[in-house]
Amino acid sequence: MAKIPAGGACAVSRLPVMKAYASDVALSELDADLVAVGLFEGDLLTEPLGSTPGAKDASADFKSSVTVFPGKPERVVVVGLGAKEDFTAERARVAGAVAHSALKKVKGEALGWILPEAGDNGPDAQAVAAALVEGAAFASFSFDRFKSGSDGEEAAPELKAVEISSAADISEAVRIGEVVGNAGNRARYLQSLPANVATPEYLAGRAKEIADGFDSVGVDVLDRKGIIAAGMGGLEAVAKGGEDVEPRLITLKYTGRGSGEKLGLVGKSVTFDTGGISIKPSAGMHEMKMDMSGGAAVLEAVAAVAELGLEIDLIAVLPSTENVPSGTALKPGDIITQLNGKTVEVTNTDAEGRLILADALVHCARQGADRMVDLATLTGAVLIGLGSTYAALISNDDELAKEVTAAGEVSGELVWRLPLHDEYKELTKGDISDLVNASAQRKAGTIYAASFLEEFTEGKPWAHLDIAGTAWDTGREYWGKGPTGFGVHLLVALSRDLAGS
């Protein structure tokens, strides 16, 4: 432990990665510690696998697994896939996680798959192949950096390689699965880091690493002085409580096309949310280190898009600060002026996300974004409404909402649209200022926050994703407890869709 001191420089680019390969070899030729084959209901195992001792115990029940020892290859795990007509890419992602857990049991680090054939009405071979890789990659995530004896950011990966064999051309899909799997896990790593390591400065360091890694990515970082000089009154106000942890406004630009649409991405990056003077109860407060999950997803999505070289332009903005109480902190009742000149009475300092996102959205639009998507762990209310299965989507534009919803379906990072309405907007209006950041009436908290943000979209098509329920502890098979990296895959899927690839 403590090899990398708290607050040390970011070295996420040195994190271990999983490699994925496509091939078209026979089962007996797959060279892996464990080879997985899927079994649909009503299907029989192919010979000679079917006559291997123990193969009779194999089940087609979805998520089941039975490991047998045919000799060549040494070990095969039969993963139950359920009924063929129920099979989806999401089920393949889960099957990838089931195979990984069998691999872990035999302490293996290389996984093989014979690509299951989903049939004409099922998902295509490419979608299944990518999902198998993603599921295994996500399931292999662990966060051991602070255990004694760990090698810090350069520790060996638990899953080194996945090889998928199919007669279909799946090489591009396997590559996408690899990039998405590794990027999602990097975001999860950032989410897991405690607030005394993953500071705004650290996140800016990660942004610089990404820019250093790709000619197509540039970065610009404002410190507290720059934030104040720029007129970002929301970010300035939230950051006032932190004396030694300095805020950052991070802007990353990815140029994959250079003409055509520029997609803006904004990620809430509160590296710790105590609530500020409107302080939160202490039970569970430690989890508020994950209040930068939107920013983590945006950062690693940009890195993934750059790695894939997608033909699209991105303008990514991360407003980053702690939200802590102190003698210099923002107080309830203070009135601030946001970047676009609108004034806000801060009735609750725990509704800080919307204050920093407001400035970031205005900044993103002014940097040239044609449309914007923001990701934020914004409200506890979304957990009550949608739990951990869907993120809330709120948008002022049907076309963009449709595209984001479709990207959610492709990625398994599901979103459910909630409405905007003038009556909600009324609640956000101030008596002595243009807006209030929180209402005493606890009505429609998730929509309230989005209605507030809409005031800062500069007339651009915009989609807001409230990921407070989906960023952490979903319990989904391939994510388990803890961080999910929710949004990385969705943003890559959206970017692929917009790039037409």
Ligand code: BES
């Ligand atoms: N970061 C929290 C929201 C949150 C809650 C994230 C649970 C992850 C899990 C946000 O800044 C917040 O405190 N929101 C308040 C808003 C309220 C004061 C209007 C909330 O939801 O209680």
Ligand code: MN
């Ligand atoms: Mn808060």
Ligand code: ZN
């Ligand atoms: Zn917060």
